[in-house]
Structure formats: structure tokens, C-alpha cells
Amino acid sequence: MSKRVYQLILDLPEMIEKAIHLTQSALKGKQGLWQRFQPQNLIISGMGGSGIGGEILKDLANKYSPVPVIPSHDYTIPNLTGKRSLFLAVSYSGNTEETISAYRQAKERKALICVITSGGELKKMAEAEDDLLILIPPGLPPRQALGFLLTPLLVLSSQKKLLPFTISVIRKSAIKLKGWLTECSKIAQSLAKSFYQKIPYILAGSSLYTACAYRWKCQLNENSKTLAFFNTLPEENHNEIEGIGRPKFMRNFLSIVVLFDPTAEERIKLRIRLLPTLLRGQFFSFQEVAPLGANDLERILSLLLIGDLTSYYLGRKYKKDIEKIERIEQLKALLGELTSGKKEL
């Protein structure tokens, strides 16, 4: 099922366009309160591939939003959740136990709730409770439904004026993204080569790209089946830099990639230029990846695309079934059996 993942990665632009439409339709059915409500904070609950959208929104919000955007990946919710919170429960399957638990708690706290899912328990609960329900197509591996899971967050943030990206800007990004597929593929193939039989070390070239670096790491974990590091500049320079290539047996095993942010502080760009010399002899390779695009949203989307493609090409090199995530599925099955009483520890 590796080919399907490849096709889904390339479908990112179409997913974004479809998800804009789905979100707008869902909002049309919810006038009144949903139009008036100005959230004091945004809480985005979700795990793994369903949770990464919240992290991406957090990075953008850090730069642009007047209110806090707080991603949460847990059974519990941030204590500040309340009546003036907009709570987004994101679970592709609709059956993620952490997100269901978080949803229930947010409901008790009387937060305004939006559910983004393809079905499952969360769909049922959202319908019963008359929450804003953004129903996305089922049957995909959650991590490759990113376009469907992230776009509603962008559209809602746009509507609430938390981000400067209008619907038409989001749509335009998707259209541009289509034109970049070939270039992104080329970059990704070359990166995959440098990651093969090494440990990828992804360094966000600014706080704006922290979630991108995290997404790369997670996709390398799940699609390529490899360990990977991620960190953010300038914070990395204050501690992890001392661990690079250490202990000695790791000396030739780190393949470092910096996600270069053209809008970053000049001092950060200077740091990036100094790093290869400072760390000479401690890594296998050191590369910068420059995103495509004319604004932060476009650049982030291009990085997500390159990261996904890289994880695909690397998985192919390792001859892995890219779609299959055996351990994650096995753990879920075990947890399920223990709940239903079919098994005991």
C-alpha cells in the first residue's frame, strides 16, 4: 500500500480545496452564535496525524494571533478551557480515546466545540450535541489526510481574524502548491538519499517552523520507519549542539537538515552559516532546505509537502510498507482488548 500513500501526498492541494468547501458549508449551517463568538483562546485537541494541525496553527498564531492557540495531545484538557474557549476536537477516525475523553471534558466546561472527523464516536457525539461538525472523507491513513485536518483550522482562524490569511489566500496556496509538486519531489528524493542508513536531524530555521520540523520527524517515524531528531533554532544552539555526534559511535550518523526560514532574524541566519564549521566532523551531512512560496502559509505548506515526500522516498529505500504502522495498530488493538475484557494483563 505504498503507492496509495504517494498519491495521497500529491493530493494535498486538492484536499485543501475540498476542505475549504466542507468547512464553509458546515459553517453555513451554524449562523448566530458561531458568527458572533470571539474566542478568548483556541484549544486544539488531537493525537499524532490528527494533532499536527494544531501545532502548525500554534506556530502561525505565535507570529500573528491576538489570542493564544493551545494544542493539546492528551486525555485531559488545559485547565483554562471554559465558556470563552473555542475547542477543536480533531480525530480522523473519530475513535481516538484521548480525543474522546478531552471532548467530554471540554463539553463539561461549556466550551464552544467544533469536531473535525470522518466518523466514529466523535461524529455521533457532535451530532447529538449539535456541535459544529466538519465531516471529512473516510478511509485514509490519518497522517495522509493532513489537508482535510489542517485546512478547517486555517479557515476557522481566518474567520475569527486570528490569522492574516483569508480564504482566498488559503485557496491560492493550494493552487500554487500543485505547481510545485515536481520541484518538491526532486528535493525530497535527494534528501531521502542522505537519510538512508543515517539518523535524520531536522532543525527548524525559526520558531515558525517548529511544527514543520516535528511533522517531518513524525512522518519519518511512521512512513520511513526510522528514528529522527527535531529541534528549533535558536534554542538548539543552547544545549543540544553539545550532543551532536556524541557519543563517538554516533559521529558519522546524523544527517542534518535545516528548514530555512527567509523571514527569520538575521542572527538566526548567521547561526545557520556558522554551524557546519562549528560541528565539523560530527555529522554525516548538513543541508539547508528552502521552502517555496510568497508568504508564511505557502512556505509552510511547501515544507510539509517536501517532508511527506521525503518520508515516502526513504521508506521505499528501506523497502517498507509505507502505509502500514504495525506497532501503533498493535498497541491500539491491545488497549481495546484490555478495555473490553477480552484480555487481562
Added chain:
Amino acid sequence: MSKRVYQLILDLPEMIEKAIHLTQSALKGKQGLWQRFQPQNLIISGMGGSGIGGEILKDLANKYSPVPVIPSHDYTIPNLTGKRSLFLAVSYSGNTEETISAYRQAKERKALICVITSGGELKKMAEAEDDLLILIPPGLPPRQALGFLLTPLLVLSSQKKLLPFTISVIRKSAIKLKGWLTECSKIAQSLAKSFYQKIPYILAGSSLYTACAYRWKCQLNENSKTLAFFNTLPEENHNEIEGIGRPKFMRNFLSIVVLFDPTAEERIKLRIRLLPTLLRGQFFSFQEVAPLGANDLERILSLLLIGDLTSYYLGRKYKKDIEKIERIEQLKALLGELTSGKKEL
């Protein structure tokens, strides 16, 4: 200079007690506004060892606080910073360029500012601007001044009723911590053995311990001079688990330690019990570390102590100068020379 680090680690309880006093004294000089001000949000700017306190406060706030606590490790500040923000600029030296830049921006946004430092530029600026200045003793490696850097955040949060820990609870934690030094040392020595010539993989047993796991990683980087991974449960189970022990050459190199949170969801505890079997053959060792203490604050402090001691013992095994952080210092020197025009790239 390894012995000094060891002594400073053991001094954590005394540092906490002294820092309570320093913070209370500083607050006494600032009645009026500082008494009345109820922040809409708390922003804590700091890098590396000066930034970890903000992350620890964030974890506690997530569980207890009615307002958001936002750590920031950057030249820039979160966009939401404004008149109703309490902005804490934390820099041990007072000369961290990121924190100075962030301080200036927070000043422009008219946030209420508290500076925690031992001197440098930030001390001068805080004095000139009449900010709340918490002046801590100079001359220590910043990462080993944790007691001085973290405690003011706890005291201020207590005063603003963001956390349930009163001053006397904080003081009591410090006293109890003294009684745990021997036990923590024993745990740390055993952990250091299992980390030697392996890659430590620190797993927070709940979101409450994310900053603890991050602190362990950073201390292992800086004191022991080794790479290390960190992650948080349950999020780790949704992606990174697929990378454990992969590619094959990493199979016997991960030394996994779970920081067990007795207050965590039962489902997380179940996950921890399932992991060793699920990942059989993919790691070198799998251990749980149980914190000491009767409340979340005490438990977090005990974990910080165990982590610091572990990083010390591991550094000794590697025969490293534990205090010296050559690369970090070299990078700072290079950046300084480039600023002053002494050098050009």
C-alpha cells in the same frame, strides 16, 4: 570543574530557599501595581538553562492555571503580548541576545515586566526602566542555577493564584528535597550506567512531565555530552514508536526511561506496561523512574534532581569536563566577533 557542578546540583534545595527570599524582597519594593495586576497571560522568555523554568511552569499551568502560560525561546515574542501580559525575561548572564531582543519588544508592547538575572545588560535595562528585578547570585553555569531561575516563577505564580502551591508549600518541597539527595543519587548512578555508550530516550509519563523529560535531555546534552531523545506519553505512541530501534543499526542502542507520573490517566499507565513487550528486541534497556514527593511540585523537583545527577554521573563515565560547554561558548564568541566587526564571514 566537574566537582563544582556536582555540588551545585546538590545545592538545589538551598537555591530554592534563597530564591523564595530574593523574590519576596524584590516584590516588597514593588507594591501597588504589582499587587493589583492580574495578568491575562504569562509569557516567559529565556534560552536553554534560563528557559527551562518557563517550560516547567507551562506544564504546571496546563493542569492548574486559569490563564495561559507561554514559554518563548526566541528573539521575537508571541504576538499576543500586550498591556495585560506579565512578561518574565529570564537570562542568567543578563547578556543573552535573544532575551534582550525579546525584552525590548515586550517593553514596546507595554507588558508588565519582571527580569530575573544575575547582571549584564538586562540588569541595567531593568534598573533604568524600574521593572521588577529579581537579582540572583552571579558566577554559576546557568543550567546549574535552576533553583534561582525557576523559583521566582513559582513564587510569582503563587502570588497571582495561577498555581495551588503557596510559598510555604514551595519552601516545604525544598526542605523535603534535602532528605532525598541520597536516594536520588542512587537512582541516578544506576541510570548513568544504563546510558553509557547508548542513546538515552526519556519518555514523560504524562504531559505534566514534558518539561522534566526535556530538561533531562538538555542536561544529558550539556553535562554528559551525548545525544538524547525525549518525548511525551501518550503522543509518542502515535508516531515515534514506529521509529524505535530503526534503522537496524540502532536496534541495541536506545536506553529508554519513563518518568512515571502517579497522577496520570490509568490508560497511560496501561500503555507504559504494554510498551516493553510491544518493542521487544528494539531497545537496550527499558526502565521506569518513579518520582518522590507528595504533590506535583515535589515530584517534579525530585525528577529534576535525579535528571541532573544522572547527567553528572554519565559525564563522569565519559571522562568529560562536565561544566565546560565548548561548542556553545565557541558559537557565542563567534557571534560576538561578527557583531563587533572583529571578524567577517
